[in-house]
Amino acid sequence: MTEDPRVAGAPSWGASASTVAPPRVRIRGLTKRYGGILANDGVDLEIPRGGIHAIVGENGAGKTTLMRALYGLVEPDSGVIELDGVPVRISTPAQAIARGIGMVHQRFELVEQLSALENLALGDLPHRGWMFDRNATLVRAREIAAQLGTTMDWDRLVAHLTVGARQRLEITRLLYRDADILIFDEPTSVLTPQEADDLFGVLRRLAGQGKTIIFITHKLREVFAIAQQVTVMRRGRVVASLPTKGSDPQRLATLIVGEQFERPVRATAIRPGKPVLEVDRLSICDDLGTLTLRQASFSIHAGEIVGLAGIEGSGQRELVEALVGLRRPVTGTIHLRGQPVATASVWDRRKRGVAYISEDRDAEGACLPASLAENIFPIERDNPSLARGGRLNLAAIARFARSILSRFDVRGGGPHSPARALSGGNLQRLVLGREMQRTPTLLIAAHPTRGVDVRGITFIHQQLAESRAGGAATLLISEELGELIELSDRLLVIFEGRIIANLAAGEATPERLGLLMTGAA
Amino acid sequence: MSQVTAETGIPVAGQETIAPSRGLQLLRPLQLAGPFVVALIVGAIVLVASGRDAVGTYWLLLQQSLGGPTEIANTLVAATPVLLTGLATAIAFRSGMFNVGVEGSLYVGAFAAAWAGFTLTRLPGPLLILVAVVLAGLAGAVWALIPGILRAQWRVDEVVTTLMLNYVAILLTSWLVNYFFLAPDIANSMSPLIASHAQLARLLPRSQLTIAFLLALVVTFLYAYLFNRATIGYQLRMTGLNPRFARAVGINLGRAIIVAFLLSGLIGGIAGGLQILGVNYRFIDHFSPGYGFTGIAVALLGRGHPAGILLAALFFGALSNGGAMIQLFSDIPLDLINILQGVVMIFAVIELSRLPFVRRWLQRA
Numbered sequence: 001m002t003e004d005p006r007v008a009g010a011p012s013w014g015a016s017a018s019t020v021a022p023p024r025v026r027i028r029g030l031t032k033r034y035g036g037i038l039a040n041d042g043v044d045l046e047i048p049r050g051g052i053h054a055i056v057g058e059n060g061a062g063k064t065t066l067m068r069a070l071y072g073l074v075e076p077d078s079g080v081i082e083l084d085g086v087p088v089r090i091s092t093p094a095q096a097i098a099r100g101i102g103m104v105h106q107r108f109e110l111v112e113q114l115s116a117l118e119n120l121a122l123g124d125l126p127h128r129g130w131m132f133d134r135n136a137t138l139v140r141a142r143e144i145a146a147q148l149g150t151t152m153d154w155d156r157l158v159a160h161l162t163v164g165a166r167q168r169l170e171i172t173r174l175l176y177r178d179a180d181i182l183i184f185d186e187p188t189s190v191l192t193p194q195e196a197d198d199l200f201g202v203l204r205r206l207a208g209q210g211k212t213i214i215f216i217t218h219k220l221r222e223v224f225a226i227a228q229q230v231t232v233m234r235r236g237r238v239v240a241s242l243p244t245k246g247s248d249p250q251r252l253a254t255l256i257v258g259e260q261f262e263r264p265v266r267a268t269a270i271r272p273g274k275p276v277l278e279v280d281r282l283s284i285c286d287d288l289g290t291l292t293l294r295q296a297s298f299s300i301h302a303g304e305i306v307g308l309a310g311i312e313g314s315g316q317r318e319l320v321e322a323l324v325g326l327r328r329p330v331t332g333t334i335h336l337r338g339q340p341v342a343t344a345s346v347w348d349r350r351k352r353g354v355a356y357i358s359e360d361r362d363a364e365g366a367c368l369p370a371s372l373a374e375n376i377f378p379i380e381r382d383n384p385s386l387a388r389g390g391r392l393n394l395a396a397i398a399r400f401a402r403s404i405l406s407r408f409d410v411r412g413g414g415p416h417s418p419a420r421a422l423s424g425g426n427l428q429r430l431v432l433g434r435e436m437q438r439t440p441t442l443l444i445a446a447h448p449t450r451g452v453d454v455r456g457i458t459f460i461h462q463q464l465a466e467s468r469a470g471g472a473a474t475l476l477i478s479e480e481l482g483e484l485i486e487l488s489d490r491l492l493v494i495f496e497g498r499i500i501a502n503l504a505a506g507e508a509t510p511e512r513l514g515l516l517m518t519g520a521a
Numbered sequence: 522m523s524q525v526t527a528e529t530g531i532p533v534a535g536q537e538t539i540a541p542s543r544g545l546q547l548l549r550p551l552q553l554a555g556p557f558v559v560a561l562i563v564g565a566i567v568l569v570a571s572g573r574d575a576v577g578t579y580w581l582l583l584q585q586s587l588g589g590p591t592e593i594a595n596t597l598v599a600a601t602p603v604l605l606t607g608l609a610t611a612i613a614f615r616s617g618m619f620n621v622g623v624e625g626s627l628y629v630g631a632f633a634a635a636w637a638g639f640t641l642t643r644l645p646g647p648l649l650i651l652v653a654v655v656l657a658g659l660a661g662a663v664w665a666l667i668p669g670i671l672r673a674q675w676r677v678d679e680v681v682t683t684l685m686l687n688y689v690a691i692l693l694t695s696w697l698v699n700y701f702f703l704a705p706d707i708a709n710s711m712s713p714l715i716a717s718h719a720q721l722a723r724l725l726p727r728s729q730l731t732i733a734f735l736l737a738l739v740v741t742f743l744y745a746y747l748f749n750r751a752t753i754g755y756q757l758r759m760t761g762l763n764p765r766f767a768r769a770v771g772i773n774l775g776r777a778i779i780v781a782f783l784l785s786g787l788i789g790g791i792a793g794g795l796q797i798l799g800v801n802y803r804f805i806d807h808f809s810p811g812y813g814f815t816g817i818a819v820a821l822l823g824r825g826h827p828a829g830i831l832l833a834a835l836f837f838g839a840l841s842n843g844g845a846m847i848q849l850f851s852d853i854p855l856d857l858i859n860i861l862q863g864v865v866m867i868f869a870v871i872e873l874s875r876l877p878f879v880r881r882w883l884q885r886a
Contacts, residue, residue: 347771358769367766378770387752
């Protein structure tokens with residue numbers, strides 16, 4: 001196989017691009033806004049023909065939105081997409097495919113009840129008269145498989161294919177549709193290490209044949225394993241585009257997480273009290289039955305904030321749900337003040353002082369159609385001054401709600417206003433008020449400052465510090481490394497469902513966390 | 522009455538509780554009256570198209586349903602079962618359970634009450650009635666417990682189970698009455714008459730209006746109390762509005778689901794029982810013209826609000842009473858009434874503010 005000369009060295013980049021052939025893909029000033037959030041903020045990106053181009057960044061950095069815009073799944077608010085220097089409008093995936101752009105999503109788009117061959121032909125069915133031309137399809141399929149250097153049992157139902165084989169089928173299908181720009185959204189997240197290696201082989205081969213491959217990932221070692229060029233996104237913007245040769249994981253990690261944070265000196269010295277939460281060899285499955293947390297062991301002491309750092313989807317959510325009582329662990333134990341609680345109900349744990357700030361404020365943390373009083377009341381429903389003998393004391397509940405609203409400075413409504421009317425920051429104050437009006441024994445705070453304005457963030461940090469001073473044990477999950485480092489006494493790092501590091505406050509820097517989180521260290 | 526209530530929890534349109542804009546405020550009466558107006562217009566079109574006098578027919582309908590004490594009483598009689606089935610349905614809906622099986626509870630409840638009425642005849646009057654009503658409620662509750670447990674324990678979709686169990690209930694009671702409790706010397710599939718002291722006393726001479734209607738009003742008040750004042754009602758409502766939230770604050774979802782089904786079935790059973798004790802006096806195979814299903818319409822039309830449910834039940838009562846009567850006095854077929862009911866339903870669940878032309882108007886306002 002002859003190597004495409006353009007792939008051989010580092011691709012020509014930037015300066016010379018305008019004088020020689022225009023880049024295969026050029027995105028200029030692409031902006032996409034979702035409500036108040038800028039998912040893409042004037043993104044400029046150039047991808048030359050041939051080669052593997054990685055796009056990295058934290059969750060919510062805008063990688064997927066950008067690629068979905070290129071694939072016609074997202075309509076950008078403004079900006080231009082050029083293919084080979086020609087501006088194009090791509091508003092549906094069908095148009096994208098017609099222009100040679102294909103995408104392999106994290107969740108495969110295959111029909112499980114059909115065979116591999118039938119899936120391949122779907123959408124572009126070769127036929128002879130009324131009949132599906134199976135033989136012609138098969139010839140084409142074998143050709144492409146040979147081109148990829150793989151094999152496939154074409155008559156097997158997709159339901160019976162391994163995940164790796166399904167992914168190869170998706171790739172085959174893109175080639176079958178003559179795609180020559182192939183977008184992969186975190187393709188290795190579903191693969192075993194062996195399958196991932198096979199995928200890399202296929203990708204290198206495709207790049208060698210002159211295909212342009214765009215590869216979204218979280219894992220820095222993958223970037224250095226296969227990509228020639230890497231673009232780093234942060235908060236909807238491209239912060240850097242550089243060749244992988246001459247760069248290193250350290251530098252990329254810094255680019256991904258942003259500027260370094262000065263660590264403030266703590267006012268109070270850490271004098272951890274008794275252990276409040278003890279987790280021992282805890283393993284948890286997600287809804288699909290995949291083991292997402294493996295053998296996690298750690299403890300949190302009274303008056304201690306323990307931060308949990310990790311790329312989203314590394315098992316944090318399942319851990320949180322198991323601690324709160326929303327999910328049964330598969331194996332392992334959870335002790336709260338020495339009592340086993342792994343199978344105790346949510347209510348049982350709440351009565352023992354477990355408080356929970358959900359990462360999903362609108363869907364789980366609050367009940368938007370209900371009133372503010374109704375949002376505050378539920379965890380106090382055994383309080384005899386608010387409800388007695390199965391009967392609500394509406395006046396007392398309203399008074400209680402009003403006191404919390406003023407104590408936690410919730411603006412935008414009274415006890416009877418619907419929670420939907422509050423802004424995100426005020427709603428989070430309401431949640432905080434509900435969960436922290438009494439100092440919790442154990443506070444599970446999942447992304448407490450997500451979508452909150454600066455004033456709110458400061459307030460939330462103060463509250464966390466206050467409850468720590470009051471003796472609460474806190475597990476803090478956040479994607480803001482600065483926040484984690486600033487608030488935590490100790491930091492755990494989770495990677496692919498395992499807790500791989502337990503750092504004292506002084507040992508944690510954004511770079512070090514970034515490396516650990518992405519599996520590069 | 523309801524201070525804490527911000528939303529009904531019924532999975533239909535038009536429950537926004539944010540202070541509405543001026544345009545939306547103007548729209549509100551239209552949203553409430555709209556379905557009825559449109560229904561009358563569509564009905565008029567059907568009448569005129571079939572060569573009949575629309576205004577005259579409507580006048581007759583009004584006369585026959587609300588024209589005098591007897592007519593009003595008969596409307597209340599017709600409203601009673603659908604008020605109860607409407608409340609039964611609304612309890613489940615507001616708890617997030619799409620229970621469409623009230624018809625089934627109604628059948629087993631009716632059979633239980635009839636059985637008590639013709640078997641436990643040695644009990645004194647009031648006690649016999651009480652026992653019959655309690656048995657009816659229990660039978661309905663147990664019937665609803667089946668889909669409740671299936672849903673709470675194994676997440677079996679309640680729409681399928683409750684819908685299917687309706688047919689099981691109808692056929693089960695049919696089998697019971699035809700094979701074990703057939704009244705002697707009667708060709709039709711009926712049970713024996715219940716004891717005369719089990720029959721509910723009439724409140725008016727020429728009408729079947731009994732304390733059943735008053736009882737239904739009491740249940741309406743209890744329904745309002747449940748969702749506005751009772752801790753368990755609060756838990757049910759949160760479960761209906763946002764089950765994830767409910768779980769996270771420690772509400773036992775499984776228990777809430779069971780309670781919702783039990784209460785729903787209880788009231789559905791009582792609806793059937795009262796129909797036997799106050800109107801039919803015996804269990805008749807396939808006796809219900811779909812009271813349970815009309816209850817769904819009543820719950821949706823009333824938006825889960827007690828007063829709304831009461832009004833919707835009265836409306837459907839008036840329609841079915843007036844419709845039955847005009848059939849006697851004119852050649853208007855009963856199908857017209859069904860058309861009216863259907864059109865009201867369709868337009869009741871349309872959210873006016875979502876229609877394109879209304880939305881444009883709102884944006885300008």
